Amino acid sequence: MKQDMIVILDLGSTENTTIARQIRDLGVYSEIHPHDITAGELEKLENVKGIVLNGGENRVVDGSAVDIDPGLYECGYPMMAIDHPTAKCERTRDALPTEEDLKEFVFGVCQAEANWNMKNFIEDQVELIRKQVGGRKVLLALSGGVDSSVVAAMLIKAIGQQLVCVHVNHGLMRKNESESVVEVFKNQLHANLIYVDAVERFLGKLEGVADPEQKRKIIGGEFIRVFEEEARKLEGIDFLGQGTIYPDIIESGTKTAKMVKSHHNVGGLPEDLKFELVEPLKQLFKDEVRACGVELGLPESMVYRQPFPGPGLGVRCLGAITRDRLEAVRESDAILREEFERAGLNKKVWQYFTVVPDFKSVGVKNNARCFDYMVIIRAINTIDAMSATIERVDWDVLQRITDRILAEVGNVCRVCYDMSPKPPATIEFE
Ligand code: XMP
Numbered sequence: 001m002k003q004d005m006i007v008i009l010d011l012g013s014t015e016n017t018t019i020a021r022q023i024r025d026l027g028v029y030s031e032i033h034p035h036d037i038t039a040g041e042l043e044k045l046e047n048v049k050g051i052v053l054n055g056g057e058n059r060v061v062d063g064s065a066v067d068i069d070p071g072l073y074e075c076g077y078p079m080m081a082i083d084h085p086t087a088k089c090e091r092t093r094d095a096l097p098t099e100e101d102l103k104e105f106v107f108g109v110c111q112a113e114a115n116w117n118m119k120n121f122i123e124d125q126v127e128l129i130r131k132q133v134g135g136r137k138v139l140l141a142l143s144g145g146v147d148s149s150v151v152a153a154m155l156i157k158a159i160g161q162q163l164v165c166v167h168v169n170h171g172l173m174r175k176n177e178s179e180s181v182v183e184v185f186k187n188q189l190h191a192n193l194i195y196v197d198a199v200e201r202f203l204g205k206l207e208g209v210a211d212p213e214q215k216r217k218i219i220g221g222e223f224i225r226v227f228e229e230e231a232r233k234l235e236g237i238d239f240l241g242q243g244t245i246y247p248d249i250i251e252s253g254t255k256t257a258k259m260v261k262s263h264h265n266v267g268g269l270p271e272d273l274k275f276e277l278v279e280p281l282k283q284l285f286k287d288e289v290r291a292c293g294v295e296l297g298l299p300e301s302m303v304y305r306q307p308f309p310g311p312g313l314g315v316r317c318l319g320a321i322t323r324d325r326l327e328a329v330r331e332s333d334a335i336l337r338e339e340f341e342r343a344g345l346n347k348k349v350w351q352y353f354t355v356v357p358d359f360k361s362v363g364v365k366n367n368a369r370c371f372d373y374m375v376i377i378r379a380i381n382t383i384d385a386m387s388a389t390i391e392r393v394d395w396d397v398l399q400r401i402t403d404r405i406l407a408e409v410g411n412v413c414r415v416c417y418d419m420s421p422k423p424p425a426t427i428e429f430e
Helices: 016-025 039-044 099-109 118-133 146-162 177-188 199-206 212-233 246-250 286-295 323-342 395-408
Strands: 005-011 029-034 048-055 079-083 137-141 163-169 192-197 237-241 276-278 351-355 361-365 368-381 412-417
Touching (some): 016 029, 016 048, 016 099, 016 246, 048 099, 118 146, 118 237, 118 276, 118 286, 137 146, 146 163, 146 177, 146 237, 146 286, 163 177, 163 212, 177 192, 192 212, 199 212, 323 395, 368 395, 395 412
Parallel strands (some): 005 029, 005 048, 048 079, 137 163, 163 192, 368 412
Antiparallel strands (some): 361 368
């Protein structure tokens, strides 16, 4: 391993992630571990230079007072204790260490080197993957989202043709999305990629289904079945690649949180399809995943994509999905994205998309009455997707988008802008 590491032990603090980020921002790798890690477990970690004991108020985890394994004090690592003061001390819990404190501890006391960067990280992971996989094969569901794309690029670098990528086109992808997965991974990176055209199959299953939860269940369930069928056709696969990232694992940093989500992306594979997991991004925060993707040579458009729901355009073609409305969603979404890029809004706005409701409204086209669909534009900003505010898009930009949608998307006669914050509205409509 190339990187030095500072271990943060979670003694009930809510600030573990903040401190991990601060240390990583100093260029030193840091990992959060549960407070009850044993001395033996700690000694198995490589290149540990020091330990931060990060206590919450009175060092409480799940209601009980906690302390670390006394054996840890014998390991000889430099330690820094952060005991967020209690109310009694008349100070707030914001008494986090300053950057200077952390620098002094990390570089002065621990003598750690600032060698945490994506180049070193990738070299380490490539080595680890090769060690784990040997001459065997890894299967990966490659959706084209940021995490699965970066995992694919990393695995291609490490094991080349021993990686088998399966891309399932469920017909609910954005315009040219599946094509760009094939272009980047098959044509440019020469990946062993199986492209599954499951469009008819998904749309068939979804026919007449209007309930949003039912739609999600069908899309998720069918995805697993298609992936499973492909997996069964292949021989000699022992591993499953996964785009698990650090926030998936730490959540609160406690022991129980370690178990959160093991089969997140392709959950629910049948018992007899047993794979060992390969999760090369599990130590990275989202922005680090993006930086890793860029370092691995993926196009920025793939790495800096806005979030896109798993069920894709399926939850934006409201109610029972019909092909004509699905095309209207896809085409209007492509126009919106093109115009946001042209206006520089793609770098500023967190998420933006269009939806098409399942009713028509009256309009006039070519001097005749028409009865056509409506496109609703939504553009929001948020930090954690729990609450959101709308982007105040410039009228001229909105006008251009509207004109283009009305001119280029055949069965639409009306365009609206969604002004609702979350709450009470959610970001998506379904
Ligand atoms: P809501 O609509 O709940 O969305 O405010 C919050 C964020 O989650 C995304 N989203 C999903 N992502 N599968 C996903 O992977 C889903 O079923 C799903 N539903 C919503 C949504 O796009 C937003 O970023």
